[in-house]
Amino acid sequence: MAVVEVNHPLISHKLTFLRNKNTDTKLFRETLNEIAGLMTYEVTKGLKLEEIEVETPVMKTKSYILPDKAVAVVPILRAGLGMVEGIITFIPTAKVGHIGVYRNEETLKPVYYYCKLPEDIADRKVILVDPMLATGGSANYAIDYLKKEGVKDIVFLSLIAAPEGIANVVKKHPDVDIYTAKIDEGLNEKGYIYPGLGDAGDRIFGTK
Ligand SMILES: O=P(O)(O)OC[C@H]1O[C@H](OP(=O)(O)OP(=O)(O)O)[C@H](O)[C@@H]1O
Numbered sequence: 001m002a003v004v005e006v007n008h009p010l011i012s013h014k015l016t017f018l019r020n021k022n023t024d025t026k027l028f029r030e031t032l033n034e035i036a037g038l039m040t041y042e043v044t045k046g047l048k049l050e051e052i053e054v055e056t057p058v059m060k061t062k063s064y065i066l067p068d069k070a071v072a073v074v075p076i077l078r079a080g081l082g083m084v085e086g087i088i089t090f091i092p093t094a095k096v097g098h099i100g101v102y103r104n105e106e107t108l109k110p111v112y113y114y115c116k117l118p119e120d121i122a123d124r125k126v127i128l129v130d131p132m133l134a135t136g137g138s139a140n141y142a143i144d145y146l147k148k149e150g151v152k153d154i155v156f157l158s159l160i161a162a163p164e165g166i167a168n169v170v171k172k173h174p175d176v177d178i179y180t181a182k183i184d185e186g187l188n189e190k191g192y193i194y195p196g197l198g199d200a201g202d203r204i205f206g207t208k
């Protein structure tokens with residue numbers, strides 16, 4: 001189990017735009033995908049490669065490729081969608097599943113409403129994505145769901161994580177590595193991460 005805060009000047013710089021309440025939807029979307037792309041570099045460091053022979057203009061040589069079935073990306077709807085493009089830009093062979101879970105605003109409990117996964121999901125490493133890890137309820141629900149589908153290798157990729165949410169996921173799923181661009185201070189009385197960036201889904205899709 002690992003909890004990794006991906007510290008990089010480019011990520012910290014871009015995160016500032018996402019935090020800023022005056023950032024418009026277009027810049028918010030673009031920047032979130034850019035950070036997701038940068039974080040993909042870190043999350044995929046341990047991926048296993050296949051050795052193949054390739055012919056350069058000069059000679060034959062051994063080289064390495066990612067097997068086609070290596071990765072699936074599963075965004076937690078809606079906000080997770082905001083990171084998918086940035087990830088699959090770097091892993092074009094990744095299949096994309098969707099799991100719909102929203103958080104009840106009063107109870108803060110996850111409410112399930114949709115799922116569609118690639119048929120061979122159990123054979124792949126799953127990058128489960130959601131920009132916000134707050135109480136950890138949505139992440140835990142989605143991880144439970146994926147495990148029931150037979151997935152064995154899951155990594156959770158978030159943008160901002162609250163210490164409470166990290167603790168809850170680590171407790172329930174100690175085998176799942178968590179990557180985040182920033183571990184924030186905590187959760188306020190409404191269950192929002194502070195300082196945070198507000199409601200990620202609303203900011204991506206302009207719904208408020
Ligand atoms: O860790 P938790 O306490 O479960 O909170 C985090 C969840 O809340 C947000 O989704 P939201 O319910 O706002 O749905 P949306 O993505 O459709 O806006 C966020 O994108 C996570 O999925």
Ligand SMILES: O=c1cc[nH]c(=O)[nH]1
Binds near residue numbers: 132134199
């Ligand atoms: O701060 C938070 C907490 C949950 N969901 C969000 O989008 N933001």
Ligand SMILES: [Mg+2]
Binds near residue numbers: 199200201202
């Ligand atoms: Mg939301």
